[in-house]
Amino acid sequence: MQVDELSASSMCELMQGLECRLCVQNLSVYYGEFKALEDVNLMIPCKRITAFIGPSGCGKSTLLRCFNRMNDLVPGSRVEGSILLDGVDIYSEKYDLTELRRKVGMVFQKPNPFPKSVYDNVAYGPKIAGIKKKSVLDEIVERSLRRAALWDEVKDKIYSSALSLSGGQQQRLCIARVLAVEPEIILLDEPCSALDPIATQRIEDLLVELAGKYTIIIVTHNMQQAARISHFTAFMMIEKQGDPGRIIEFDETSRIFTNPENEKTERYITGRFG
Numbered sequence: 001m002q003v004d005e006l007s008a009s010s011m012c013e014l015m016q017g018l019e020c021r022l023c024v025q026n027l028s029v030y031y032g033e034f035k036a037l038e039d040v041n042l043m044i045p046c047k048r049i050t051a052f053i054g055p056s057g058c059g060k061s062t063l064l065r066c067f068n069r070m071n072d073l074v075p076g077s078r079v080e081g082s083i084l085l086d087g088v089d090i091y092s093e094k095y096d097l098t099e100l101r102r103k104v105g106m107v108f109q110k111p112n113p114f115p116k117s118v119y120d121n122v123a124y125g126p127k128i129a130g131i132k133k134k135s136v137l138d139e140i141v142e143r144s145l146r147r148a149a150l151w152d153e154v155k156d157k158i159y160s161s162a163l164s165l166s167g168g169q170q171q172r173l174c175i176a177r178v179l180a181v182e183p184e185i186i187l188l189d190e191p192c193s194a195l196d197p198i199a200t201q202r203i204e205d206l207l208v209e210l211a212g213k214y215t216i217i218i219v220t221h222n223m224q225q226a227a228r229i230s231h232f233t234a235f236m237m238i239e240k241q242g243d244p245g246r247i248i249e250f251d252e253t254s255r256i257f258t259n260p261e262n263e264k265t266e267r268y269i270t271g272r273f274g
């Protein structure tokens, strides 16, 4: 679907009855004077994987970071428009930021476990949330590691340093750390770009499995990855040098990769630019 058709009603039609609790409305993002993103309108379907693709610098990470207000940490950054979660604007003053960060977890490009044990990495969030009882924490740690498809590999060394794990294991540990606080939405910014193909495959399998339970948004440079695992894809780009990034087309992934409406999308996915 082309950007000028991304109205609320056409978006609802596209979602075909899928529940959408996350809705981006007329979002623009600035870093100081610089406008990085303009007029983004998007609905994110629940319990599905949505991918953001597009050339470097078009604002994919910027958009992703808006969903848990990570951009707030950048001095001089500013957001116009709104992101509604269950009908409430996460940018409104009354929105509880701690609650938002619990509901919306994030996994980064490079695995970034804390220099602590595997156990402590996963137990960290629940402890901050006030859970003290060892038996409860043990249960959460095991459950989260199982959900992240890591338990079998680490069950005999959960008190060893997380830094002793392989890159792929560290990334699954970071996913387990997010799962431990029972989020609803998981944001991933190029989570496999530092991983080899086998570790990548394991993360992809895991994300597909997790999508039954969580709403997942992934930024990826790997178009095969987007095509393989995501249900919906937003193609973003900067149309003219100096312009802000925009969403050019948003649709079901199969459509974006087989029969896109916009020729710019087609040029990008066939590797003719970007």
Ligand SMILES: Nc1ncnc2c1ncn2[C@@H]1O[C@H](COP(=O)(O)OP(=O)(O)OP(=O)(O)O)[C@@H](O)[C@H]1O
Pocket (backbone or CB within 6 Å): 031, 034, 036, 054, 055, 056, 057, 058, 059, 060, 061, 062, 063, 074
């Ligand atoms: N912290 C920041 N301060 C100032 N400008 C920023 C900041 N982060 C991003 N930008 C600018 O915003 C624009 C979008 O950047 P962003 O990182 O969102 O792009 P991207 O699509 O994720 O790129 P890539 O694929 O290379 O990761 C770029 O022009 C970038 O230089």
Ligand SMILES: [Mg+2]
Pocket (backbone or CB within 6 Å): 060, 061, 062, 189, 219
């Ligand atoms: Mg990025």
